[in-house]
Amino acid sequence: MITVNINGKEIKLEKPVTVLEAARSAGIKIPTLCYHEQLEKYGGCRLCLVEIEKIPRLQTACTLVVTDGMVIRTETEQVTNARRGVLEFLLINHPLDCPYCDKAGECELQDMVEKYGHTTGRFKENKRRIPENLEDPVIVRNMERCIMCTRCVRMCEGVQGASAIAVINRGGHSHIEPFSGGRYDCEYCGNCISVCPVGAIMSRMHRHSYRPWQLVSETETICPYCGVGCTLVVQVRDNVIKRVIPRLGKGVNSGLLCSRGRFGYEFVGSEERLTSPLIKKDGKLEQATWKEALDLVATRLGEIRKKYGSDSIAGIASPRCTNEDNYVFQRFMRGTIGTNNIDSTASLGYAGTLRFIENIFGGGVTANQISELSNSDLIFVAGGDPTTVNPVFGLKIRACSRNGGRLLTIGHSKGLRNFNPVELRPQLFTETVLLEGLVTALKDRKGLPGSNKKIETRIKDINISVDDVEKTSRVSGKDVEKFANLLSESVTPAIVIGRELMQSNGNSYKFLLLSAISYLINGKIYLLSERSNEQGVIDMGCAPDILPGYKSVSDSEFRKRYESVWKTAIPEKQGLSLSGMIISAKNGAIKAMYIMGENPVYNLPDSKEAEAALKNIGFLVVQDIFLSETGKIADVVLPALSWSEKEGTFTNMERRIQLLRKAVIREGKEDWRIISNISGNMGVKFNYSDAEDVFSEISSVSPLYKGLSYKEIEMGNSIYPYKGETLTGGEDIQIHKGKSITAVSRLYLRIERPLFHSGTLSRRAQALLKVYPEAVARISPLTAEAYSLKNGDKVKVSTKKGFLELPVAIDDGLENSVVALTNNFEGKGAFSLIEYTIDTVTNAPVIEGIEVSIEKGGG
Amino acid sequence: MLSEAVIKELEEIRQRYPNARAALLPAIYIAQREFGWLSPEAYEAVSDILGVPKTIARGVATFYAMYKHKPMGRNIVHLCTNVSCMILGAERLVDILKERYGLEPNSTTPDGRFSLVIMECIGACGTAPAMLVNTDFHDNLTQENIIQILESYK
Ligand code: SF4
C-alpha cells in the first residue's frame, strides 16, 4: 500500500500510479493537454506541473510515478503561475481564430485558457503562418493551431499502428505531416482527429456546418458495417447526421473506429434512397402506394403458393438487417408461406465455418471476447487480412504484438506486416499440406489430449513429415518446425480464421485441420465477419435447416415450441440453400422470391448467372434502402428504413448482442413491419408493436435467449451464452477435401476486401469514395514489369466467365501469381468473373483457383 | 533502386545499432548520397531496408538542417550569419554571393553550381565570418577571398 498526500488529503493506492492518476482517483483536478488515457505517456506540454515536497523543481504529474509518502501540491502560487506561463507560450503561435474554428466549444486549449490562462498575452511578435492544408479529401490540417502535443502521432503510431504522420522540422517550425506533406496515404481511421485537443486535425465531412453546441442529439448505436460491432455516437443536427465519433470506455472499440465506421455514414442521407414502393408495369418500375404494393405482394404470393405449392417460394434474409427483422422474416417464410427455403449471404462462408467448428466443439466455441485478444501470447492468422475485413479487431492483433505476443500468419496479411509476424507463404493451393504438417508436428509435441474423441478419430492418422511439406508447399522444414514450436509453447493462443479460407477449395478439411491445431494447443477460435449481423442472421434461423436457436427443423419438439407461439405449422423438410435457390430459380422450380436487404445480382459469386436465374423468377420482391442491381429486375420494390432510423439488435462476431438506436427520423417502415403487413394481408396476423416486442418473443421461445431483454442488453449482460442453453455438437464430422488444383496458370484471381468499402452502403458514402474512388486490378511489381504496366494503366482482366476493364494498381504486398479485384463498385464487381463450385459440407462457394489473364490496353 | 553494394552497406550499418531506428541518421545520409537529395524515393529505400516507416524516417531527417531536403547544386555553401559572423560582415557576404552568382539563401544557381544554406553558428566565432563548402571549412572570410575560394569549386 502506498500513501501519498495531495493538497493535504491522504490518498491510499494499491499500486504505483502517476501523480495525475492518483489525483484523479481522489477527485482532484489537474489540467492536462498532451496526456490522453489511450496513449503512451509523453510529458510534453508541461500544463500538468505540480509541486512535490523535496523535489526542487515543478514536476509533470502525468509522467511522475508516486512513491510512498510523497507530498504533492497542485494549487500553489508557483503552480498556477507556471500553468499560466505554459498557456501564454502556447498562444504565442496559436491563432485564436476560435470564431471560425470548428473545434471551438470542444477545444481543450480554449477550455484551459479560459480556466487557467491570462486574459491577455504579452507577446507582440507575429504568429507563425502555415496555410491550412486542404489537399486531402477527408482530413484537413491547420498546423497554425497545432500545439505539438503529439497526441495524433502517438495515436497513429502506438495505437493504430499505421505510422502515417510524424512531427517534421524543428523548434518553432515543427508541425505534423503525412509523408507526402499533403494528401494522406493512410488507413483513414480518423483516430488522430479524435485525440487532437485543438482544431489542428479535423474532418472535412462536416466542415463549417455546425457548432458542437448546436448538435441536437447524440445517439449511441452500433456500426452498420462489419461484425466487430463497434459502438458509435451519432451526432445529429436538423435530422441530418453530422458526425460519427467513438467514445472512450464504450463498446468493444473503446474510443477507436475505422474508416468505414467513422466516415461511412452518408449513405443514410443519400439522395438515391428509395422513397416509395415501386411496381413493375410494362417492364418499367413505377411509383406506387404502400397499399397497392403490399396488396400486390400478398395476392401474388398467395396465388403462387396455391398454384405451385409453398416450396415454389424462397426468401433471402440479410446480414445487414437486425435480429428482429430476420426473425420476423423467417417466421413469415416458415409460418405464413410454409417453406424452409430461407437463407442469407452468411452462407457464403461464415455460416458453414461456424457450424462446422461448432459441430466439433459445441455451440459458442467461437464466441470469444475481442478484448482478450490483446492479452494472448500468440495469435495465429490464417486466410486473409483481419485489418481490412474487421479493422478494429485487427488493432487488437497489432496490440498483441506490441505487448510482446507473437503473430503467426499463413498467406497474405499485409496489415500485420509491420508487426513482426512469422509468415509462412506456401505455394498456391498447398495450404492443406502445410496445415497437415503442422497438425503432425503438434501431435508429436503435445500428444492427443483425449478429451474430444470426435476430432481425434479424424486426425489420428494424419501424418506428414516436414520434408514432404517442404516438397509440396516450398515452405522450408525449418520454418514449419519453428512455427510448430511457437504454437506448442504458447499458453494463451488465439486462432483467427479469415474470409479467404472460408471460400477456399476443400475448406471443411482445412477447418478440421485448424480445429485440430486449436484443439492440440488449447486455443481460442475467432472467425472474421464481414457484415454487421452475419452472426445474428444465422442465430435467427435464417438458414434452410435450423430454427432460431440452432435446432434442426426436423426436431418436432422444437418446431412445436414455435408453432404454439406462431399458431401456424412449420414444415419439417429442410429447405433450399442460397446456391440451391439459384439453381432452382434457373430451372424454373422457384416461382417467387422475397429478398430482404440483399443484392444477390451483385453479391453472389458468378453474379451474371445469379442475375439470369433471378430474371427467370415469375415474381420477385426486393426490399431495400436503395434501388440495387437486384431491385432493378424486381417486380415489386419496397423501401425500408435503414440503420440509424430504426431500433433493433445486432449480434457481433463474439456473439455479443447490442442495441441499435434511432438517431434520425424518417418516414417509412422497418423491414420487420413491412413483412408483418404482408403476412397480415395473407391472413396470418403478426402482432408486434415494436422491435422490442419482437425481441421478447425471441427470448421467450428460443432457449438460447431465455430471459434476455433490451434492458439486460443495455446493461451489457448480453455476452454469450447469455443465460440460455447452449447446444453441444451432434453429428459426425464430415469433410470434403476438395479437388486437387495444380498451379498451371500464370495468374489467379483473388477477391480483395478493401478497408474502405463494403459494397452497396459504402458506394454511397462520399468520404470513402474520395479515399478509394474506383475499382482497380492490383498486381505485384513483378507482374507489372512482366506485362509492362504502370500504375493507372488500363487492363482487360479476363476469366472464362467474362472480363472487366480496370486501371492497374501496383501493390508490393501481393504475390506474383495474383490479380486482386474487389467486389464493391457498380458494374465492376469481380464476382461477375467467378465460376464456383459448392463445398458439399460447408455449403460455401469455392472461389479458388480461378485462372485469369490480363492484357494491356482495354477500353 | 539501390545497388546491391549500397543495400549491403545499409544492412551493415543496421547491424551496428541495437535497433533499426537508431540507424536512421547514417542510413538517411547514404540514401541522400545515392539519390542526390532526400527525395521520397530515398526515404522509401531507407524504410524498406531498415523496416522503419517512411513517415518516421522523414520526420527524423527534417529535424536536421544539414540534410538536403530538396534537390541542390553541386556545391553547397553553408554560410554562418549568427552573431559573431554577422558583426564581422557576414550579411554583406550574403549580398556579394547574390551579386556575383545570383545565389540567394535557400536556393540554387540556375547552372546548378552552388546552393546557399544560411547557418546558425558553426563554432568558428573566433575566426568569423566562416562557412563550410561541402565538407571543407573556410574562415576569416572577406569580401575578396570568399570569391577566390568559391572559384575553386566548379
Ligand atoms: S487517419 Fe488514422 S492512419 Fe491516418 S494519420 Fe490519422 S491516425 Fe494515422
Ligand code: SF4
Ligand atoms: S495536430 Fe493536434 S494532436 Fe497533433 S500534435 Fe498538433 S495539436 Fe497535438
Ligand code: SF4
Ligand atoms: S471495425 Fe467494423 S464495426 Fe468497427 S467501425 Fe470499423 S466497420 Fe464498424
Ligand code: FES
Ligand atoms: S499533460 Fe503532463 S506534460 Fe502534458
Ligand code: FES
Ligand atoms: S556565429 Fe558564425 S561561427 Fe559562430
